[in-house]
Amino acid sequence: MVEHESDKNLTLLLKAMSDSTRRALLTQLCQQGASRVTDLANYYDMSLNAISKHIKVLEKAELVTRKTIGRTHWIEANIQQISLAENWFKELKSIWELRLEKLDEIMKNGGPNND
Amino acid sequence: MVEHESDKNLTLLLKAMSDSTRRALLTQLCQQGASRVTDLANYYDMSLNAISKHIKVLEKAELVTRKTIGRTHWIEANIQQISLAENWFKELKSIWELRLEKLDEIMKNGGPNND
DNA sequence: AATATATTCAACCATATGGTTGAACATGAA
DNA sequence: TTCATGTTCAACCATATGGTTGAATATATT
Numbered sequence: 001m002v003e004h005e006s007d008k009n010l011t012l013l014l015k016a017m018s019d020s021t022r023r024a025l026l027t028q029l030c031q032q033g034a035s036r037v038t039d040l041a042n043y044y045d046m047s048l049n050a051i052s053k054h055i056k057v058l059e060k061a062e063l064v065t066r067k068t069i070g071r072t073h074w075i076e077a078n079i080q081q082i083s084l085a086e087n088w089f090k091e092l093k094s095i096w097e098l099r100l101e102k103l104d105e106i107m108k109n110g111g112p113n114n115d
Numbered sequence: 116m117v118e119h120e121s122d123k124n125l126t127l128l129l130k131a132m133s134d135s136t137r138r139a140l141l142t143q144l145c146q147q148g149a150s151r152v153t154d155l156a157n158y159y160d161m162s163l164n165a166i167s168k169h170i171k172v173l174e175k176a177e178l179v180t181r182k183t184i185g186r187t188h189w190i191e192a193n194i195q196q197i198s199l200a201e202n203w204f205k206e207l208k209s210i211w212e213l214r215l216e217k218l219d220e221i222m223k224n225g226g227p228n229n230d
Numbered sequence: 231a232a233t234a235t236a237t238t239c240a241a242c243c244a245t246a247t248g249g250t251t252g253a254a255c256a257t258g259a260a
Numbered sequence: 261t262t263c264a265t266g267t268t269c270a271a272c273c274a275t276a277t278g279g280t281t282g283a284a285t286a287t288a289t290t
Binding site: 238 | 263266267270274278282284
């Protein structure tokens, strides 16, 4: 299995998205484009530090990127990364469909060994 | 905001999917169709109880359903539920696109107030 | 140089999570 | 009735998570 690394990334991604505040941050970033940490934090009833930590989680999951200019950090959404999850969904669905097709085959032909 | 409830469901769903073992269980269920808890557990280097707990998490997220017949519980994948996440992705992307379109407009017309 | 702003780091805390083991419960088989 | 099977419940444990506060760091501004 070369699977391990991408599985870890998927875990990181889904965990990052599984928090309501972080999803709100992503939404905000998509709406507003690149934003400073302080500006983002103003929207939440939570300390700046908490938001800073949330952003770090999103960054590790590669859901956002950071460009530091002077003392201010510009955070930007990286929605491409979502495809990691989408691809997994797709794979899961195709596995599901495959089983249904095989069942269908059996129903039609009266069994898998009718040659 | 009537949002709250569906946001909680999304959190439940993404958290459920964010664990590697639970994703493996879902894959297994898609491949094999309805399965007993014990049968599922045999594939993992983990106690039956641990798997039982994972299944409960998937069940709360409505990613699987359970049909109890006698003493055995038949667990089945419910891949429909994935659409909850897919719809959120879609929404996020459309918010992203909307901003890009507006930017584009500004580039073309030299500003948002050129009437 | 002194002060203000933007941000992270570190330590701490409460609660959640993912695992374990040992009963308990429900049902099937001898 | 007795024993075996399928599953959950309960208590426990270590680590992760999401929040806090108080410094520390880096860079602007006066």
